[in-house]
Amino acid sequence: MVNYIHVSMGTGMVALGVMIQMRAGLVSFGQGLYFCVGGYAAGMTAKFLGISDLFVLLAIGVVAALILSAILGFLLRRYREIFYAMLTLAISMILFGLLSSTEELGSTDGFNLPTPTYLGWAPTGEVGRITLYILTCFIAIGCAIALNRFLKSPIGYVNEAIRENELRVEYLGTSAHKAVHITYMLAAVVSSIGGVLWSLVLGHVDPEMTNWTTSGQFVFVSILSGIGNVAAPLIGTFILEIVRVYAVEISPNTWQMILGSVMLLTIIFLPKGLWSLLTRKKKSKPQQTASAPAAGE
Amino acid sequence: MNKTMKKMSTLASAMLLTTAIGAAPSTAQEETFKVGVVSFLSGPAAGPFGIPARNAAELIIDAANAGTLPAPYNTAGIGGAQISTVVIDENSKQKNADFVKLVEKDGVDAIVGYASSGSCKAIAPEAEKLKTLTVFSICGTPQIFEEIVTEPQYLFRTLSHATMDNVAAARYVVETMGDVSTIGGINQNYAWGQDSWRDFSLSVASLKDSVTETETQFPKIFAGQYGSEISALLNAKPDVVHSSFWGGDLEALIIQGSGRGLFGRSQVVLTSSDTAIPRLGAQIPDGTIIGARGLNGPYAPETELAEWFQKAYFDRFGTEPVSPAYQMAQSILAIKAAADQSNSSDPEVIRGALAGLTFESMSGEVNMSLANGHQAITATAYGTYKFDAASGKGTVENVRTYSAGCVNPPANVGSVDWIKGGFEGAVCE
Numbered sequence: 001m002v003n004y005i006h007v008s009m010g011t012g013m014v015a016l017g018v019m020i021q022m023r024a025g026l027v028s029f030g031q032g033l034y035f036c037v038g039g040y041a042a043g044m045t046a047k048f049l050g051i052s053d054l055f056v057l058l059a060i061g062v063v064a065a066l067i068l069s070a071i072l073g074f075l076l077r078r079y080r081e082i083f084y085a086m087l088t089l090a091i092s093m094i095l096f097g098l099l100s101s102t103e104e105l106g107s108t109d110g111f112n113l114p115t116p117t118y119l120g121w122a123p124t125g126e127v128g129r130i131t132l133y134i135l136t137c138f139i140a141i142g143c144a145i146a147l148n149r150f151l152k153s154p155i156g157y158v159n160e161a162i163r164e165n166e167l168r169v170e171y172l173g174t175s176a177h178k179a180v181h182i183t184y185m186l187a188a189v190v191s192s193i194g195g196v197l198w199s200l201v202l203g204h205v206d207p208e209m210t211n212w213t214t215s216g217q218f219v220f221v222s223i224l225s226g227i228g229n230v231a232a233p234l235i236g237t238f239i240l241e242i243v244r245v246y247a248v249e250i251s252p253n254t255w256q257m258i259l260g261s262v263m264l265l266t267i268i269f270l271p272k273g274l275w276s277l278l279t280r281k282k283k284s285k286p287q288q289t290a291s292a293p294a295a296g297e
Numbered sequence: 298m299n300k301t302m303k304k305m306s307t308l309a310s311a312m313l314l315t316t317a318i319g320a321a322p323s324t325a326q327e328e329t330f331k332v333g334v335v336s337f338l339s340g341p342a343a344g345p346f347g348i349p350a351r352n353a354a355e356l357i358i359d360a361a362n363a364g365t366l367p368a369p370y371n372t373a374g375i376g377g378a379q380i381s382t383v384v385i386d387e388n389s390k391q392k393n394a395d396f397v398k399l400v401e402k403d404g405v406d407a408i409v410g411y412a413s414s415g416s417c418k419a420i421a422p423e424a425e426k427l428k429t430l431t432v433f434s435i436c437g438t439p440q441i442f443e444e445i446v447t448e449p450q451y452l453f454r455t456l457s458h459a460t461m462d463n464v465a466a467a468r469y470v471v472e473t474m475g476d477v478s479t480i481g482g483i484n485q486n487y488a489w490g491q492d493s494w495r496d497f498s499l500s501v502a503s504l505k506d507s508v509t510e511t512e513t514q515f516p517k518i519f520a521g522q523y524g525s526e527i528s529a530l531l532n533a534k535p536d537v538v539h540s541s542f543w544g545g546d547l548e549a550l551i552i553q554g555s556g557r558g559l560f561g562r563s564q565v566v567l568t569s570s571d572t573a574i575p576r577l578g579a580q581i582p583d584g585t586i587i588g589a590r591g592l593n594g595p596y597a598p599e600t601e602l603a604e605w606f607q608k609a610y611f612d613r614f615g616t617e618p619v620s621p622a623y624q625m626a627q628s629i630l631a632i633k634a635a636a637d638q639s640n641s642s643d644p645e646v647i648r649g650a651l652a653g654l655t656f657e658s659m660s661g662e663v664n665m666s667l668a669n670g671h672q673a674i675t676a677t678a679y680g681t682y683k684f685d686a687a688s689g690k691g692t693v694e695n696v697r698t699y700s701a702g703c704v705n706p707p708a709n710v711g712s713v714d715w716i717k718g719g720f721e722g723a724v725c726e
Contacts, residue, residue, distance in 0.1 A: 003397045100486065100517055107487040108518050109415040109438075112422055112445065125426075202393040203426075204419040214390065241391075245398065252384045253338050 003201075006133050008234075008241040009140045010198025011035075015221040015233035017187035017194070020147055022227045023156070024183055025163030029085045030092030031218045034065045034188040036210035038195025040099070041065075043113050043205045054116040054135065058196050065192030066185060073181040080166070092210045099207035110206025113199055136197045143190050144230045150186060151230065155179050224266050226273020236274060330378040330642045332358070332632075333385065333399035335410030336625070340388035341519050341545040345572045346412050346621045350434065351384060352614050353622035354409070357629045358382055360609065367601045369637075369657065376636030376647070392416055393423050400427045406644045407432065409628045412621060414438040414489045417454075421445045424452045430644040432651075434628035435621060437462070437541070437569075437590075438488040439712045442668035449671040453651055455631045455663060456624050457674050457705055459489060459541070460496050460712040462568040462590055464720070465704040467500030469586060469679040469697055470537055470566060477501070479511045481535030481563070483526050483550065485542065486515040492712075493541035493568060499716045501537075511535045521549050527559050535563055543569040548577060555582045566679075571595055572619040574691040578684060585682045587693055592660040593623035595693045596678040606659040627658040631665075631673075664701060667708050674705035700726060 014035045021028050038061035045051050045060050072091060079087055100108050115128055123131050150156050158179045161169045169176045199205045208214060225236025240259075247258035270276055334354045337347025358380045360366045364373035374380060383403045387410065389395050399405050407430040411417050417436035422445060424431035431452050433441070437459035446452055470477060480501055484490030494513060501508050512533035514526040530538055538559065542550050547570055554560055560582035567573075570587050571594035581587075589596050594617070597603040606626060610618040618626075634656035635647045653670030656663055663673050680693030703725035706715035715721065 003394055003401065007391060007394045101515070103486075103491060106418070107491070108485075109418050109488045112418065115426075202391075202419070203422060204393060206415060206419075208390065217390075244391075248385055248389070248395070249383075252386055255386065256339060 004241050004245060005238060006136055006201050007198065008237040009136050010194045010201060011218070011221070011241075012234040012237035013140055013143055013194030013197070014191040014218045015225070015237050016143065016147060016230060017191035018218045018222045019225075019227050019230070019233045020151065020159075020190075021183055021187050022222055023151060023163065024159035024180060026080065026180065026183075027085045027219060028088045028187065028215070029212065029219060030088030030090070030210075030215050031187065031191050032210040032212070032215035033088070033092035033095055034069065034191035035195040035198070035214070035218075036092075036095060036099070036205075036207070037061070037065050037068060037188075038192030039199035039205040039209055040105070041192070042196040042199055043111060044105070046114050047111060052114040052117045052122075053120075054118055054132070054200065057116065057200070058139075058193060061192045061196040062189055065188040069185045069188030073184045076184055077177045077180040089212055089215065092215055093212060096207050096210045096212075099210070106206070108207055110204060110208075113203050113205065115203070116200050132197075132200060136201070139193060139197065140234060143193060144234060147186070147190065148230045155182055159183055220263065224263060224273055226270075226275035228273065228275040228279055232273060232275040239274065328378040328642065329381045330375045330407070330636075331381050331383065331403065331405045332629070333383050333403065333405040333408040333410075334625075335385050335387050335396075335399075335408060335416075337388050337412055338384070338386040342412060342543075343388065345544045345548070345576065345619070346435075347387065349572070349619050349622040350410070350412065350625040353610065353618060353625040354382070354384075354629060356606075356609055356613060357626045361629070361633055367605045370602075370630060370633055372637055374642075375633050376640060376642035378642035387411060387413065387416055392419055396420055396423050397427065400429045406430065406642070407632055407647070409632070410434055410625065411436055414440075415487065417441055418445060418488065421452055425450060430632075430648045432628040432631055434625045435590075438492050440488060440492070442672050443711055449668055451648060453631065453648075453665070453671045453673075455628045455658075455665070455673045457591060457677070457701070458672065458712070459493050459568075460706060460716070461674065461677055461701075461704045462541070462588055463493050463496035463539075464500045464716065465677045465679055465699045466539065466566050466568050466586070466588060467497055467504055468699060468704070468725075470564070471501065471504045472697065473695065474536070474564060477505065477508055477536050479509055479533075479535040480537045480539060481510065481512040481514075481530055481533055482539040483514040483516070483523065483530060483542070484540060485518040485546065487518055489543075490515060490518070490541055494539065496712060496716060497539045497566075497568075499713065503716055503719055519546060521546070523550055523553055527554050527557055531557065531559055531562060538563040538565045539568070540565065541568045544572065548573055551577060551581055551585075555580065560585060569620070572621065574682075575617050575619065578689065578691055579686070581682050581684065581691060583681075583683055586679055587682050588677070588679055589620045591620070591623070591675045591677050592698070593620035594618070595680070595691075596696065596698070597623070597659060598661045600657070600659070600661070602657060603659040623658075623660050627660055627663060630658050631656060631663070662701075667705070674701040676701050677704060700724065 018031045041061045041064040042057035162176050166176050221236045225232040243262050247255035336351040337343045362379050409432045411433050412435040414436050417433050421441050433454040439458040482494045484494045512529050516526050566586040568588040571589035635651035639646045639650040654665050663675050665673050678698040680696035683694045684691050703723050706712050707722045
């Protein structure tokens with residue numbers, strides 16, 4: 001099970017990235033882009049430069065995502081609603097097409113990553129996996145706490161205002177474009193961290209990471225888990241993963257049907273996501289659950 | 298909050314209960330050998346590939362448990378132990394996580410399966426890392442043992458790699474067509490397609506140096522539409538068009554290509570196409586060169602084992618077995634052969650016995666002779682398609698069989714080096 005918690009933390013961080021954009025009313029259908037950029041940046045560094053240090057790989061993944069998102073942000077911050085969703089989707093599919101036809105990077109097969117090392121320490125086998133697991137836990141929780149701070153910061157609140165009434169935000173003298181740009185970059189960074197860690201756990205990257213089906217899954221997790229709290233996407237991906245594992249086990253031929261039914265039922269009965277199960281009882285009180293990320297584990 | 302806690306604890310106990318139910322059956326029997334079977338159960342590769350493979354796995358494992366397989370496999374179980382199975386879908390985004398789950402949660406003794414080269418490339422290092430006996434049943438790319446796992450301990454592949462198919466195809470083309478001067482190709486843009494085309498074009502060049510390449514197309518896997526690629530090939534008019542398409546892509550190419558006259562203008566060679574025979578029938582143009590990646594399907598030898606397999610498969614599933622079924626059966630027989638020979642159901646003993654083993658399958662003799670005895674070589678055959686309208690069945694004619702030593706590189710020689718060096722050490726009848 002540790003393996004699935006581990007895997008779902010990687011994808012959970014991407015769902016986190018989707019979720020903070022949703023706070024501003026923006027649905028990114030191409031968050032797989034940064035998931036993939038992180039994974040490939042780490043993979044290519046390992047493959048071509050022979051570096052396997054986790055911290056270097058993480059840094060390179062983050063820098064790659066930062067540069068790309070800073071540039072693309074200038075374009076995307078001008079669009080809202082369906083146009084934002086479609087543009088993010090289009091960009092991620094461009095990368096998908098590029099990677100699928102690049103023979104040096106294994107085309108649709110992708111390529112393998114080495115076992116990571118930690119500042120010169122190179123654990124293997126069980127120790128290596130536990131080390132990576134613990135580090136992933138810390139990084140995921142760290143990201144969740146940092147994003148929680150972000151959502152409670154002025155720009156975080158501006159995001160909610162953008163969702164409600166963007167015109168008024170502009171009249172109040174704040175730049176909605178700037179807030180969206182920053183949010184987009186933050187989402188990119190956290191997604192790329194997720195990408196690097198996920199790739200290192202599995203030891204393999206392929207272009208499927210940036211395919212629209214993968215991106216769609218992240219959006220789905222965010223809807224399923226709700227955007228009420230930063231812990232929600234992390235818990236949501238884990239639950240989805242567990243449901244998938246048991247669905248595959250119970251009916252190997254039609255597991256997608258079970259997964260689909262669970263999703264459908266969640267949407268029908270919990271329109272505000274799984275997180276609303278926890279907040280429903282204290283509706284009268286304003287939500288203040290700053291210490292929530294601990295529940296991610 | 299209290300109510301929430303109660304809800305959570307109910308949920309937790311429900312989940313625990315599910316785990317308990319899931320775990321219960323495995324403790325019931327005494328000595329069992331648990332096999333994880335991985336095959337495409339959903340997605341575009343399921344119909345033509347994954348389902349026949351899974352069917353074959355069920356058939357062989359049931360027969361092995363009952364002891365009803367023909368000799369020399371007529372002992373019950375594997376090394377005396379009854380076989381239990383866990384079947385999982387290869388069409389999963391979390392292939393590696395599912396593999397780890399088979400090993401750690403389900404506690405399987407061995408894993409057989411995997412059809413896509415992409416899956417195999419991802420799983421190969423994982424199998425070695427987790428020290429689990431893993432037998433790849435299909436997967437074409439030679440990279441598995443030539444680049445990814447160069448010193449295999451736990452990983453085996455009981456099927457020849459793509460080099461065999463393409464060297465044999467090149468030999469067949471050069472031997473049966475007197476006047477080949479240009480070749481073209483349409484292959485999927487990933488390891489399998491790229492390696493297949495490289496091996497084929499190098500082999501043809503090695504056998505007949507006057508041949509030139511005209512048009513090579515590399516569309517994306519599972520693209521489904523090949524209009525522009527077919528136009529390009531029609532324009533270039535090569536004498537031979539080579540394709541390693543498989544599954545649904547193959548069927549799309551046959552339907553679209555034959556409709557536009559590609560098969561009439563060029564001699565088409567399909568290296569992995571016997572799966573289309575029962576599904577497309579008259580739609581495959583007569584004269585197309587058909588490959589089955591070994592002596593499978595229409596090329597199966599007339600042995601007791603092969604005839605038993607064809608009959609049992611047809612009786613149970615109402616259709617002829619195709620190559621993925623043979624290949625899956627071959628990988629399970631490999632484990633059984635090694636286990637029976639060493640009279641043990643211990644995976645550690647089995648993997649020792651399997652390395653370098655020669656055993657009989659429904660596709661003839663299999664020699665585990667490459668990659669320190671971890672990669673098989675087999676004989677293969679090519680023939681041309683002929684649809685028999687009277688019986689409504691497709692057959693092959695002008696069949697030529699190539700022995701394992703003729704179309705596979707010797708141990709310790711890379712595929713490409715072997716072909717470029719003019720097939721040194723090849724023994725052909």
